[in-house]
Amino acid sequence: MSNAHASGLDRTLHNLKNGFLQGVLRGCHRGLLSTHDYSKLMVCETLDDVKTLLCSTDYRALIQDLPSPLHSSTIVSTCTQKMVNDFNIFRSQAGEPLGAFLDFLTYGYMIDNVVLVVTGVLHERGVHELLQKCHPLGSFDSMASIAVANNMRELYRMVIVDTPLAPYFSQCSNQEDLDELNVEIMRNILYKAYLHDFMKFCEGVGGVTATSMMDILGFEADKRAITITVNSLGTELSRNDRGSLFPELGSLYPDGHRDLVSCNDFVQVQATMEMYLSYEGFGTGLIQTNDKPLEKIFSEEKMKKCQSAFKEQFNLASFYAYMKMREQELRNLMWITECIAQDQKHRISDGLINVMND
Known part of the structure; x- marks a missing residue:
């Protein structure tokens, strides 16, 4: 044929x-x-x-x-x-495969909800109040049990095991206590596994969907690698641990990841971004020498990629793009x-x- x-x-x-x-x-x-x-x-x-x-x-x-x-x-x-x-x-x-593709969209909201509730409990916020703040597309039955989990293993056994996030949790479910640093590490481990799994699924779908989602998810991976680097500067997180959290896809993978792991300050991160990324304004946004903070530049670039997904026909990525565009609209509101x-x-x-x- x-x-x-x-x-x-x-x-x-x-x-x-x-x-x-x-x-x-x-x-x-x-x-x-x-x-x-x-x-x-x-x-x-x-x-x-x-x-x-x-x-x-x-x-x-x-x-x-x-x-x-x-x-x-x-x-x-x-x-x-x-x-x-x-x-x-x-x-x-x-x-x-559209049904499974749409299910993948909910997993990111599940991760955000778990982190929101765990972090809120650490700050002694009421569980009912926290559950009301969770995104409805990421809700699941056992979320209220997060309040009684004392470490990662209990969090997995009491909350995560019966959710689609269970396969992503294998690197988190050790005996470490639930503190803010470990929770942030957990968030990044879960997102890394999620992005890898989602991209593998899209590659199986093939065609325009695979091409569009490689661009969108690769951008998300670049964003996460840069954000992890910036947030870990001056913290106790080791360089090796920093690198282990980077999703292994996107324009920065693999050479840019090696450079990001070695960065000691904002200027070095900026130089790495300018070397590997073509997104205009990213480097200057990092150290805010212009009027736009880095997060706004990331968000603007993401919306451009979502807009591009609607230029192609026969493309499941347009469903992802629409949900992210509506999500940004709600942030604007x-x-x-x-x-x-x-x-x-x-x-x-x-x-x-x-x-x-x-």
């Missing part, structure tokens, strides 16, 4: 399996807030004004009955349900509403990330 014929067959099968959901996805994508929507949000004087504006968007059905007085957290948690509802529609009607609530409207533009390239 010729490559062209095989490609045509793959596209036909993709349309048969996922054509309807791709149409639903494109409709959801068009419902993301536009640049014009953001310009109107930026001149809102009160949270009630924000509610009124959002009632003219895809959030209308969720937010129209919210009572006053409004709070930033209430608005954002209510709008988050839009993201959850969309995901549930995709997942309930997905065949394979939190920033905007907090600035309004705290009478800091002049700072709104500082924290906004462009989601839609419109």
Whole structure:
């Protein structure tokens, strides 16, 4: 069978399996807030004004009955349900491999939820309060048991063992106590294993999905390697331990990883980034010689990659991209509403990330 014929067959099968959901996805994508929507949000004087504006968007059905007085957290948690509802529609009607692909999207939220609850318990926060802060797409039945786990082994046995995260936990489940350093190490070990597993799955899917996800997940791996390096400077984490946490994919792997392991300060990290990465502004953002902190530059680049995923047809990566774009939109809403609530409207533009390239 010729490559062209095989490609045509793959596209036909993709349309048969996922054509309807791709149409639903494109409709959801068009419902993301536009640049014009953001310009109107930026001149809102009160949270009630924000509610009124959002009632003219895809959030209308969720937010129209919210009572006053409004709070930033209430608005954002209510709008988050839009993201959850969309995901549930995709997942309930997905065949394979889309169903398994969508399941992978939830694993990152599970990791974040575990870390959030463990860290909150370490700071003596109430479990009920912490569970309310967890992302709904990463919830699972045994999360409340985190409060009684005293070390990594107990965390695995009481919480993780019956979740999809269990295979990723093998390097964490030792006798070490649950303290902030070990929890952060656990987060990075879990994410490393997760990214490797997700990429392996996407390579099995092949085609445009594999190519797009290699770009997106490779970028995520680069981001994590740089962030781990910056956060570990001046700490007790050894160079070897630092390197063991880097996901083994992305533009920095493997040569850039060796250089990052050897870095002793921000300037050396900046030099490594400029040597291996083509992302404009990353090096200067690291030491903040311009107006953009590194995290904002990362977020802007990620949105560009998500936007690119929608330029290709027959591509499961567009489902990942949409969820991440909606997630960033919710962060934008939190920033905007907090600035309004705290009478800091002049700072709104500082924290906004462009989601839609419109």
